[in-house]
Amino acid sequence: MELYERIEQIIVTLRPAFSRESTFEWFVLLIWGALLATQPPAVTSYLNALGIGAEYYHHALHWFHSSGYEMDRVCRRWGRWLSEQPYGYRLNGKRVYVGDGIKVSKEGRKMPGVKRLHQESETMSKPEWIRGHYFSAIGMLIGVDQALFVSLILLKLHDGLVVSPEATPPTLTEKMAQLCRTVMEPGSYVVLDAYYACAPVLKILRQHSAHLISRARISTVARAEFCLNPSVIKRGRPRQWGAKIKLRDLFKESSGWPKHVCSLYGKSVTIAYECFELYWDSPTQTVLFVLTQQDDGRQMILLSSDVTLSGKLIIETYAKRFKIEVAFRTLVLRLGGFAYRFWLKTLDKLPTWPRSMVLADYDEKVQTQILAKVETFERFVNLNAIALGLLQILALESPDLIWNGFPAWFRTLPNHGYPSERIVRMTLQNQREINLAKSKPTLLLAKLLARKLTTPRPMSKQALVA
Template sequence: MHENNEKMLHLLGYLQGILDVFRPAFSREASFENFKVAVTGFLMADEVNAVTDLVRYFEYPEPDKLYERLISFFHASSYSVKDMQKLWADVVGELGCHVKIGKFNLLVGDGVKVAKSGSVMACVKKMHQESGSMAKRPYIFGHFYGSMGAVIGSGPKAFFLPVETTIQDGTNTVKSWKDPSHQEKSHVVQMMESADRCLTAMGSSILSLDRYFLTLSAVGTLKDTNESQENVANGRSLILVTKTRKNCVAFELPPQQSPHKRGRKRLKGATVKLYDLFEKEEAKFKEATLFFYGKEQKVEYYSIDLLWGAGRYHPMRFVLVKHDGMRSILASSSDTLDPGQIIESYAYRWKCEQAFKDAKHTVGTFSSHFWTLAMPRLDRYRRKGLPDPLAAVDDKNRQRRIIGNYEAFEKMAMVGSIAQGLLQLLALEADGIGYEPTKYLRSRSQQVMSEDSMNYELRKTIKWGIGPNGSSPIPCFINPMLAS
């Protein structure tokens, strides 16, 4: 037991070292200390439904003051989400535990919808809820977040570590108040630009997205990213791996044309219905054993290089996959990846869905409930096409308060994302030093602890104490302001 306590102290020192990296993001020392308080609250709370839950485990003599301090912290102007994102990306980029596909790191991204019941919260909008369950309403009101991150770990245990988490819909009016030159961008373009920012810290990477992102705007933004002066000078490149719909159409390469023939050269060849190739090219399918979804599995695949995108005709590699009675068509923006690498890259995309579940139910990343009376009251029955009441707000003071409310949601989501990433890094570090968990929350299936198990270990450390005379080292070890 004593040896395990020493290892826990090592983990706390590892955690302290990462938290200290964020000091340059804050212009005031008090804001930095409050940041550490908020992160530690996320790390230890067994359930986070609001800011209140971040202060429950500190046994602070004046919890009301600590609560008010955290509310002020999320609304403070002494730091920005962009500064935290940049420093966090640098931390993640320097890790030695990235999942590698060939020589490339692996990035994964997706959107997540979070219901909000408040009627005076910034950027809340009506969203369609895709679900096969009749128990869920077809429409909800809430925030639409986009998250981009790296896949870390090794072997059967890998995590999606969120690097950037921002609200990506319903924000145009608020952003135009901050920056009059702001231009509206779709969720797809914002995610591709987020991947471009991550590329600076991660180096050359594969970006795995679901089929929603196979659009001309995504491929166009990808081309701009790869052709940018900075990325070309540093030898960085981004490869998009995604899935296509069953009705996806591509084109053969144009036939060679005689130089003496008059007229414009052909841009494409014959049209190819990709799903029909499962029958037409059945004899050309190859069998392989690949590692994905945590184990080695047999798949059949057929690869073909075609042009995609009406009017643009981008060269892409398509991989038709048959596995366990299911058929899928994957696409890569580069022919440097072999079919097996494309299949493995897309299979890791599912890690972000698992991470979103943990972010909601374990960490509480999206649990904020900030509100402001400066916000026009939400009309849940406003008809489509009617003007947005938010656009009619012209009072500068009200605009400032609404902007602060919007930024508070993004700041808490970013702090929660950092806390989730820290739980993952602590779990991997604990496995590396041989830390033995006190107990498992479910049947042990992996060598590396989950975020939930690591959360329990930290919470147990606070309650039982492992320091001198049974005292807990976490408040004074991580948050000096709480020790006073």
């Protein structure tokens, strides 16, 4: 009962994001459905997990198309609640966020935003080209001791739609920077991959007083400080940049760099590194580059817009970026967070390898339907992302309760002693009958389910957006 009550205490804090009581109630039911479902992920599975009959299927489906709330507003409130918790990971007293993109395969021929995508992953199990959706995601790094999670806050479909062929759309890196600006607190840090290490991202983050920690390409060229020689006067615009410095050439002096033991991916690794404060994206603001070399010869260049950080701290912070990959894997494999199946009937079948959809090619009514359907995709994904975050919170707050109620066993368990999201979910599923069927209706979930015992008012299919 304590685990169920704690989840509902958190969910209730999101109530102000909904303008209608019924919309919030279905949000609660669908969150619980995602947590307790044992069947393949779908709206039907969520209702079956709660024991709700087929007569409520269109009511549940309508929630994803409802105009009674904005999912971005729900996610921002979820992010604010996370930032108020004591177990958030901090760097120099500030929150640390992690962002990345994920490509999701989709075979639907009537799904807006589906396009041909190239996968740069070196994993042999992934095809080089897929057709699907591209989501940008940002989450907060939370944890206790060695138990760290990235709790996803907001995911947005950032590729596949173009307003007009003449208009110049923002790049994926600029969209990610704007997403960070929407979610992050001023003065905090965000850890991004090398794809997002560029001047436009740094410019947007600096306007928000936020800092970037990322990996730079090995071919990066920085600039030294420019020193004006008053005896040399030339015509034209005054020079701003100093001499070019190829960072790759600085590795030639790595034999004299100090060596330190850093914790990388749970292992102690000896790394030789050196810090260089140089100009890169702006002639007036410096960037701290950390050149690292391991004993096996592997070289990597990291950068930080906060030049006051130590090199060792930058290395260890960037190493935690892979936690968002773990969050993606858990969201895909355990919760099925990208298993949405929403179609747009009025849309013509897309080609086998479609390009970005141009909204200007459709009339105004269809454009509205396309944008509404894209928001439906995002609602399904973010609903499961919040459910994943609830599992992570329980793992950090109540590990003893979870281990005591865990119904099975695993040969391999986490070394830090805290349960994984899968273990928490199995514990919740095992306690479902005890907390709902045999307990007093003190839970909000039990009260909502009791109301569904009456015959509902039927909702026609025409009430749903096509």
